[in-house]
Amino acid sequence: MPEGPHRPRRGATTIEEVARAAGVSRQTVSNALNAPRRVRPETLERVNAAIRELGYQPDQSARSLRSGARRTIGYLAPVDDPLDPNPLMAGFLEAxxxxxxxxxxxxxxxxxxxxxxxxxxAIDELVAARQVDGLVLADVLREDVRIAHAARLGVPFVSFGRTGPGEPQHWVDIGNEAAMAGVVRHLAALGHRRIGYLGGAEELPWMAARRAGFLAEAHRLGLSAVTADAVMADAVTTDAAETGPGTGSAASGAAVAASVRALLGGPDRPTAFAAGSDLLALDAYEAVRAEGLAVGPDGVAVTGFHDTPLCRHLHPALTSVRLPLRAIATALVDRLLDQVRGEAAPAHGLELPTELVVRGSSGRSGGTGRTLPPG
Incomplete structure (x- = not known):
């Protein structure tokens, strides 16, 4: 029996056969495989249907030899403790x-x-070995040597975090100031007029932005706002003297707890705390309870930032800012591959909105979690 035009045959199916079956050009099939966002959705579906029906398998090794592409992205992983990994960066890597x-x-x-x-x-070694087509960098600092070096080498790169003036704007990030301003508005809408802020390491640009967003929005709304900076600095100095070096995490947690307790013991104690991370919020929980108070709308409200899995398991569950990790990762990959293909890089970075997930630590509902729109 003769074979039908769409029936798999013996031997390897060619890209030309896929093009004929889908009624498109060879270039359109290539775009569907390598740059699907260039292809109209209905055309892409037709090409993919032909690929499935014909059992077409692209020869990745041959394609790499012809183009010089490795079809591999290098991710410079932040240094972390495998016994206590950063849950945010683990989620980002998955995305x-x-x-x-x-x-x-x-x-x-x-x-x-x-x-x-x-x-x-490490970047030089990877680039010299020609193992990757481009780099993804995260936890970008001010005047980050990795950004400057990648730009100097001319290697395609993107960053989760903003690059500085005069540097390539190949970044994707969230609006940290806008996100924290949304937290302040949420707490103000619940009736809180005295709000404390826990920010941690202000030399980190994203933490500095969150602090700035908190202060600006509190000022705009006429709220009494206090940051724990001075109290926390004193506590860090005391902890370091008592526990010695190498105990940064413990000292940090103790410093946050001490700052919260000091503020709660003052004459104008805050009725709510906005924390720059979920871990800082956890320290606030412990300090609030150590003062004999409850966490939640009937006691002291607490919010976090990052919406890590920790939030859902606290009692009450923690209100937190959720980052669009999948959207961030997709945008980073798209922008990197544009560079790899030689397309013009965008002149500006991309800022993506966050969501505030309201739970029992600040909300007045059952605390199961409802999401407020960005802004």
Whole structure:
């Protein structure tokens, strides 16, 4: 029996056969495989249907040899403690791997060798070995040496976090100031007029932005706002003297608790605390309870930032700002692959909105969680 035009045949199906079956050009099939967002949805569906029906399998090795592309993205993983990993960055990595896979890419994790602190050498080694097509950088600091070095090398890169003036604007980030302003509006709408802020390391640009957003919105609304900076600095100094070096996490937690308790013991104690991270909010929970008070709308309201899994397991569940990690990862991969293909890089970074997930630590509902729209 002769074979039908759409029936798989013996031997490898070619890209030309897929194009004929879908009624499109060979270039359109190539775009569907390598840059699907360039193809109209109805055309993309037709091409994908032909690929499935014909059993077409692209020869990735041949394509890589012809183009020089490795179809691999390098992710310079932040240094972390494997016994106490950063839940936000773990979620980001999961989203990044998914976004890369959807674009036909793999993710290669790397970092400086054991005992080494200079990320520049690790980048040089990876680029020299031609193992990746481009880089994803995260936790971007002011005057970040990784950004400056990648730009100097001319290697395609994107960053989760804003680059500075005069640097390539290949970044995707959230609106940290706007997100914290939304927290302030939420607490003000619940009737809170005296609000404390817990920010942690203000030298980190995203934490500084959250603090600025808190203060600006509290001032605009005429609220009494206090930050725990001075009390926390004193507590860190005391903890370091008592516990010695190498106890940064414990000292930080104790400093936050001390600052919250000091503010709650003052004459104008806050009725709510907005924290710059979920872990800082957890320290606030402990301090509030140590003062004999309850966390929640009938006691002291507390909010966090990042909406890590921790939030749902606290009692009451923690109101927190949710980051659009999947949207961030997809935008980073798209922007990186545009550079790899030689397309013009955007002149501006991309800021994505967040959501405030309201739970029992501040909300007046059952605390199961409802999401407020951005802004």
């Amino acid at each position: 990044l791997v998914d976004a890369a896979g959807a674009a036909g890419q793999r993710v290669l994790l790397f970092r400086p060798g054991q005992g080494a602190a200079d990320p520049v050498a």
